[in-house]
Amino acid sequence: MEKIGFYFLVLATIVGCTAAARGTTSPTTDFVKASCKTTLHPPLCVRCLSTYANSIQGSDHRLAKAAVTVSLNDAKSAAAFISKLARLSGIKLREHQAVRDCISTMTNSVTSLSQSVQELERMARAKGEDFDWHMSNVETWVGAALTNQNICSRGFTMKGHVKDVVTKRMVYVSQVTSNALALVNRFAVRHRKGIHKP
Template sequence: MEKIVFYLLVLVATIKCTTTAPIDFIRASCKTSLHPPLCVRCLASYADSIQHSDHHLAKAAVTVSLNDAKSAAAFVSKLARVSGLKPIEYQAVKDCISTMTNSVVSLSQSVQELEGMDRTAGQDFEWHMSNVETWVSSALTNQNICSEGFGVDGRVKDVVTKRMVYVSQVTSNALALVNRFAVNHRKGIHKP
């Protein structure tokens, strides 16, 4: 009887040592991104829904990016209504609104596409994943275009650039996690 109790205790201790918390999964996954601390900070509150799923992690990362892009788009839209903008600043803000609208649309499409991907495989998976990768990449490009569209130095450029750099970093992290999900799914490491 003592041997059985001993083996059970060893088994329980082994299970506790090999099981990692969802936040550890997020930390390990975020190491593949360009901005790991930001990645972990943005996704930590989603740990319970992510668990150890690459799919849920990618979907949460794109959702965070979408929410930040919406917030940045709203911020830039408010800037367009500020009086005292130089004509060149006003035009840059208007162009930024357009590119951020495109970014939000691309990220929205990505979230929708990721919704049902846990039920896809083979060519279906590849087609849906290609859409997501393209749209998230497009969103990132639009965010960068917004940042680079200000030809005149000044307070407006500084404020918009700071906001866009943050959103671009979050989206870059999302793209890295989407790519990680795709690679792991193809290798058969897919966790629903």
């Protein structure tokens, strides 16, 4: 059992957004910080997206795409982490079933986020109804990804190490995805008002 506990500790380590360099400020990082204020988790948003500031260059479109890409990468990492849990010995039957269900919902989440990134790539020059159609797809898919992540967390009704490590991981991933959805919505609003930078 100690061996399993140690393995949980290793698996529970979150490899996510690195801390942004302190005191770093420029027009590009200022744009990221200002945009992140519209999310539910601004500090996490800034940590995740500051490293992309130079490529974002004040573009709402590129900011949204970077945010969804970060969310996709974290969702893939979480899905791989949960798949490893399913192969551990010593997990109770109910925990194992919850893990299997979580793998299914996270697979759906990864698919939705992958589709969102592809759709954001396709809509670079979209306008009018074409833009609205693409944007509706992105908003729906990122929202669905977030829902699936929350379903995964809620599936662990029993107390224990498995629930603790999965919940910790999924809270993090859900916060990143929530931020991505907020920035996608911000992009949509600013585009329709004609105040975005392409």
